[in-house]
Amino acid sequence: MERYDIAVIGTGPAGISAAITAKVRNKNIILLGSRELSSKIEKAHAVNNYPGLPNQGGEELKEAFLKHLDSLDISITEEKVNAVYALGEYFVIQGQNGDYEADSVILATGFSVVKPYPGENENLGRGVSYCATCDAAFYRGKTAAVIAFSQKEESEARFLSEIADKVLYFKMYKDDSEGVESSGGVSIQSMPEENIEIITGVKPLSIKKAENTMELETSGGNYTVDGVFILRDTVAPTQLVPGLKVVDNHVETGRDMSTNIKGLFACGDITGAPYQYVKSAGEGNVAALSAVAYLGQRGK
Ligand SMILES: Cc1cc2nc3c(=O)[nH]c(=O)nc-3n(C[C@H](O)[C@H](O)[C@H](O)COP(=O)(O)OP(=O)(O)OC[C@H]3O[C@@H](n4cnc5c(N)ncnc54)[C@H](O)[C@@H]3O)c2cc1C
Numbered sequence: 001m002e003r004y005d006i007a008v009i010g011t012g013p014a015g016i017s018a019a020i021t022a023k024v025r026n027k028n029i030i031l032l033g034s035r036e037l038s039s040k041i042e043k044a045h046a047v048n049n050y051p052g053l054p055n056q057g058g059e060e061l062k063e064a065f066l067k068h069l070d071s072l073d074i075s076i077t078e079e080k081v082n083a084v085y086a087l088g089e090y091f092v093i094q095g096q097n098g099d100y101e102a103d104s105v106i107l108a109t110g111f112s113v114v115k116p117y118p119g120e121n122e123n124l125g126r127g128v129s130y131c132a133t134c135d136a137a138f139y140r141g142k143t144a145a146v147i148a149f150s151q152k153e154e155s156e157a158r159f160l161s162e163i164a165d166k167v168l169y170f171k172m173y174k175d176d177s178e179g180v181e182s183s184g185g186v187s188i189q190s191m192p193e194e195n196i197e198i199i200t201g202v203k204p205l206s207i208k209k210a211e212n213t214m215e216l217e218t219s220g221g222n223y224t225v226d227g228v229f230i231l232r233d234t235v236a237p238t239q240l241v242p243g244l245k246v247v248d249n250h251v252e253t254g255r256d257m258s259t260n261i262k263g264l265f266a267c268g269d270i271t272g273a274p275y276q277y278v279k280s281a282g283e284g285n286v287a288a289l290s291a292v293a294y295l296g297q298r299g300k
Pocket of ligand 1: 009010013015033037038039040041045047049081082111233234267269270275276278280
């Protein structure tokens with residue numbers, strides 16, 4: 001497997017800036033995220049505090065970022081990362097589509113206020129999963145619940161339904177485009193699989209482990225299933241990187257954006273307020289230079 005110098009996770013302003021600086025410094029990098037970049041870029045009506053780009057709409061900013069990446073031949077590997085494991089000398093990054101190795105990692109996955117469900121953390125890997133592609137095989141002939149927060153998770157549910165006996169699909173979002181294929185996945189109308197039951201208007205409340213099954217408590221009653229897949233856009237940093245030090249839901253960093261894990265740097269909203277494009281981009285630059293210095297100390 002190819003070992004990258006630096007893996008950058010996240011395609012918001014922080015990750016893009018980190019990738020640009022690392023590439024300019026001639027490092028062999030992989031940028032993991034989405035070619036759609038960040039929904040927080042697109043949503044901005046008008047951005048007035050980014051130097052050199054006054055009064056930009058979010059879409060224009062996105063195009064400018066993509067153009068800059070293209071000009072440096074930086075490609076985005078479409079990937080949602082589920083876990084990062086620090087193995088001392090290097091890191092293994094577990095994505096939905098495969099694993100990657102890198103000597104250092106820059107975490108730029110943004111900040112999410114999502115709180116885990118009661119019982120979620122305790123049962124992670126013991127009936128709770130964040131990745132159908134990775135764990136579907138455990139549910140052959142069984143019943144699995146999918147709590148999905150965006151339309152692009154529908155393809156995960158379809159895949160799971162090919163293996164599981166039954167999929168209870170808790171739809172926690174409004175369709176982007178009813179009945180039409182969306183860029184992120186397949187519309188709900190094109191999930192006619194008989195073994196997928198779509199449940200709407202119901203709020204999951206907690207997850208408990210029973211003897212051989214899982215109890216999913218919801219505002220619409222309790223469901224007994226064999227496993228629960230929780231598919232959110234953002235994974236909490238402590239779930240993403242076991243052992244990572246977090247204070248008040250933000251990754252603790254030094255001024256060089258280093259974390260408590262050697263070789264792992266964090267930047268952008270994930271490190272705390274102020275939540276701003278230019279602060280994120282600035283931290284991405286610092287994180288990349290620190291990663292370059294870290295590699296230099298190791299003779300790379
Ligand atoms: C409506 C709105 C308007 C705003 N207007 C302004 C403004 O005018 N000026 C300003 O300075 N700031 C503004 N902001 C704030 C700004 O958007 C954020 O501060 C900035 O986007 C943070 O950048 P980031 O790279 O840290 O994180 P994000 O932009 O959140 O990017 C994180 C990226 O990581 C990806 N990701 C997350 N988890 C994973 C994973 N496990 N694997 C792979 N990828 C993952 C996400 O999909 C996303 O692409 C606005 C925000 C919003 C919502």
